[in-house]
Amino acid sequence: MTTDTPARLLQLLSLLQTPREWPGGELADRLRVSRRTVRRDIDRLRELGYPVHATKGADGGYRLVAGKAMPPLVLDDEEAVAIAVGLRAGAGHAVEGVDEASVRALAKLEQVLPARLRHRVSTLQAATTPLTSGDGASIAPETLTVMAATVAGQERLRFAYRDKDGSESRRQTEPYRLVSTGRRWYLVAYDLGREDWRTFRVDRVREPLATGVRFTPRELPTGSAAEFLRRSIWRRQETYEFEVRFTGPVETVSAQVPAWLGVPEEDGAGGCVLRGSSGEPVEWLAVRLATAGCEFVVRSPGELVECVRELGARLSRAGAGPG
Known part of the structure; x- marks a missing residue:
């Protein structure tokens, strides 16, 4: 009989997180306790915020269902390694859609991974090469997790930095946010x-080194870190203004176009208009717009109009087949 209540609760929770319904008798046999103890343990889990649904009758049992909030999960070794490898692969290559929340999750997971599992994660990642959609430089996931931890813990961060001209410097910072553009962090x-x-x-x-020195966050000059980054990139690059009309709704376009390019606005005719500035080559922007999943018309600038026209003709020729 399992007399250690916390250990038994963790074992019970691990069983319930398997997507099936567990008869009370089977749970009692697995835990080597009485059915009455199982019912008490189920009540304890509910008090901790785990939504456990019970069905009555001879064939009734218990299963974990979706609740209003995300409770802590219990992962076995294989599950923890799989999640860590996936998060590290995505974070290290700045895959679009894998943002700061994913890096925070990775930081939390790696903080509690036993040494043997961290070694397995590193070994698996070293032996695999992910195919990514971004063309930015790869990043050591450890770098991101250190940064994410200092952002979350409001802890000063020290690191060596190489500017675009190759000059090296040491920086002491109060980290505010990590931002992914889909190509870079x-x-x-x-x-x-x-x-x-x-x-x-x-x-x-x-x-990167977390110094252990806490700080009170300062107020950012702009409303969000993403907006601050966008303005910072504009100042460093030669930019151009663009205007594009999409036939699709704002929700669809917003989900496909990076937020730092601009925010689509409804035009009252069933479509939306995207206005913004970019320092990227017009060829890159033309391809990015073409992958938005909606019909669109480029209104300006002329260079982008011409680039989209040439890209369309090239793709038409490529799709014509032999001859």
Whole structure:
């Protein structure tokens, strides 16, 4: 009989997280306790926020269902390794849609992984090569997890940084947010040495170190880290204004177009208009717009109009087949 109540609750929770209904008698046999003890343990799990549904009758049992909030999960070794490998692969290549929340999850998971599992994760990742949609530089996941931990813990971060001209420097920062553009990761932080806000390309960061010194977050000059990054990129690059009309609804276009390109606005005619600025080559923007999943018309600039026209003709020829 299992007399350690916390250990028994964890074992019970692990069983319930298997997507099936467990008869009370089977749970009692697995845990080597009475059915009455199982019922008490189910009540304890419910008090902790786990939504356990019970069905009555001879064939009745217990199963874990979706609730209003996400309760803590109990993972076995294989599940923990699989999740960590997946998160590290996505985070390390700045895959679009894998944002700061995924990096925070990775940081939390790796913080509690036993050494033997961390070794398995590293070995698996070293032996595999993910196919990614972004063309940005790859990043060591450890770099992202250190940064995410300092952002969440409001802890000063020190690192070596290489500027675009190749010059090296040491930075002491108060990290604010990690931002993914779909091609690269950026850190938005207050640079204590420069006494100003800065953005840092994470693939140019080396030797990130959490100093252990806590700080009270400062107020960002703009409303969001994404907006601050977008303005920062504009200042460093030669940009151009563009305007594109999509025939699809705002919700569809917003889900397909990176937010830092702009926010689509309804045009009252069943479509929406995207206005923004970009420092990316017009060829890249033409391809990115073509993958939005909606018909569109480029209104400006002329260079983008011509590029889209040439791209369309090229794709038409490629789809014509031999001859």
